[in-house]
Amino acid sequence: MGDDLERYSLCEGHFRDWLHSGLTGCHFASTFAAKKPVRIDFYSPLGAIDHEQLAAFIDATAARELTAVLLFPELRTARDTVRVLASLSRGPRWRVARARWPRGYRKADSIALSLEWKTQAGAICDAMGLAPLGTMPITRRAPYVAIVVWGGPHLNTHVRAGPHVGVASAPTGLEKKAHRKLMTASDKRVRELLRLPPEEDPVWLRQVGFILPKASAMGLLRPSQG
Numbered sequence: 001m002g003d004d005l006e007r008y009s010l011c012e013g014h015f016r017d018w019l020h021s022g023l024t025g026c027h028f029a030s031t032f033a034a035k036k037p038v039r040i041d042f043y044s045p046l047g048a049i050d051h052e053q054l055a056a057f058i059d060a061t062a063a064r065e066l067t068a069v070l071l072f073p074e075l076r077t078a079r080d081t082v083r084v085l086a087s088l089s090r091g092p093r094w095r096v097a098r099a100r101w102p103r104g105y106r107k108a109d110s111i112a113l114s115l116e117w118k119t120q121a122g123a124i125c126d127a128m129g130l131a132p133l134g135t136m137p138i139t140r141r142a143p144y145v146a147i148v149v150w151g152g153p154h155l156n157t158h159v160r161a162g163p164h165v166g167v168a169s170a171p172t173g174l175e176k177k178a179h180r181k182l183m184t185a186s187d188k189r190v191r192e193l194l195r196l197p198p199e200e201d202p203v204w205l206r207q208v209g210f211i212l213p214k215a216s217a218m219g220l221l222r223p224s225q226g
Helices: 002-020 027-032 051-063 078-089 176-193 214-220
Strands: 040-043 067-072 094-098 110-118 124-126 128-130 145-149 210-213
Touching (some): 002 027, 002 067, 027 176, 040 051, 067 078, 078 094, 078 110, 078 145, 078 210, 110 128, 110 214, 210 214
Parallel strands (some): 040 067
Antiparallel strands (some): 067 145, 110 124, 110 210
């Protein structure tokens, strides 16, 4: 167990460094990944998903006004990722569904999936997935499979609240001017990166958890969703 914890701690540090490096294009991700002040906390399941333990972590993290990062360093393939999503979908507070492609745009070899988490207060969070897979948007191709969840209410006063909460709902600790500057820089860089083929819509991606190969993802969907 001690060796596992040390190894997972190393992976968490690597993932934090990756976020902080700015490779996602999002400057908010870079600031959130800084070690001080603490803005994120990690949970790396050892073995099978324990839904009660996972929920307790997300709820407790939100109570501290931190964003939860679920990290799965041992996953290697799209099928591995699908197995984790299938396990999560069996929990009472998760929902995995097919996300519709934007009008006039569709990838025949891939399926876009929404991943929703029901917060303790009852709001729905659009969880954000990351993975080292070519079907994922370039801004979400991380060194490990991960799921980022904001488990609290909308606390970012610089962003208009929507029907769902998400990572943008977490408090940033920034003044209005600094937040606007970071938002402008992030939007510009993300749009630049997403121009690389295959092109994706950054607004639509806010409601998308994962984009996975069709051959792997179809097993997650009910017949009516296929």
